[in-house]
Amino acid sequence: MSKEMSPDVIEADETVRVRFTINGRKVACQVAPRDTLVDCLRNQLELTGTHAGCEMGACGACLVLLEGQAVHACLMFAVQADGARIETIEGLSESGSIGDLQAEFHRRNALQCGFCTPGMLISAHELLSQANRPSRLEIRDALSGNYCRCTGYEAIVDAIDAVAGMRMAASPHEGEDEPS
Template sequence: MSGFEDSLLDEVDETVRIRLVVNGRKVVCEVAPRHTLVDCLRDTLELTGTHAGCEMGACGACLVQLDGRAVHSCLVFAVQADGATVNTIEGLTESGVLAELQAEFHRRNALQCGFCTPGMLVNAHELLSRVAQPSREEIRDALSGNYCRCTGYEAIIDAIDTVAKAHSENGGAT
């Protein structure tokens, strides 16, 4: 190999140490600068609930909450998240019990193959944290970045709407 090729390989193998708070737990990861946040979550931290779908930010399967906002983790380099708080689908449960959104998705059969479901749930959770009782149109708008090939969106919208209404009536937060 030439000296130029050797230097390229050295750069490819270089890693950076980042610190994150993931689902309430402080973690330190060694990542290559070119690795995305979804790669770090799935491959390094073994949090496989976040799915890598299109890897272009179009399908929403990789959605996570980064400092409280839903983001496509396939479009964020892991090094960009250094020092951030990340919540994945695994972080939406309390003590291993399904969160209300997850239970309502199940009850309404708002999922089939389940590939898009984690991103949908993360997005819905983020929406309900910002808007106590979103209209059905606001729910549709919030989900516009999530793509599902298996099921109709009405059951998903119904599930989110049901949880929002229940929380509004009870004065609780999601």
């Protein structure tokens, strides 16, 4: 007796076509339903700045922005991101939106081996897009999902704090007129 499969059931050996907008570019991939987003990014799209660390969502090495929010790409199936707008560390670097963070991380030696740095930068970028001038405690809280084995975090917090201060100084203060 043959089993008739429902049209929404996918066989284990089948692949599914997914489409994303990654770093401003529309892409399509064929993925197995069990492929994680981090695997798709690294293996199919060669966006290797997103790292597969613990593969349990605890280290933050796999962070990407999905619709502007940081998500663990190791905990998400690629099919779950179908149709989404995704930004990786490569896209944020190329656009220059984290150039000041990268420069300050470098200046303050806030990176060692570099494995965790992309995730740290994603977390810092998300924090600074939500809070103009976060406290050092808020910075530490934002980094609590990122694990680094090489640093003591102090230089990382210093770098993010310095960038927050520079951005605040560069933007017009609330209630004041902009210079003409």
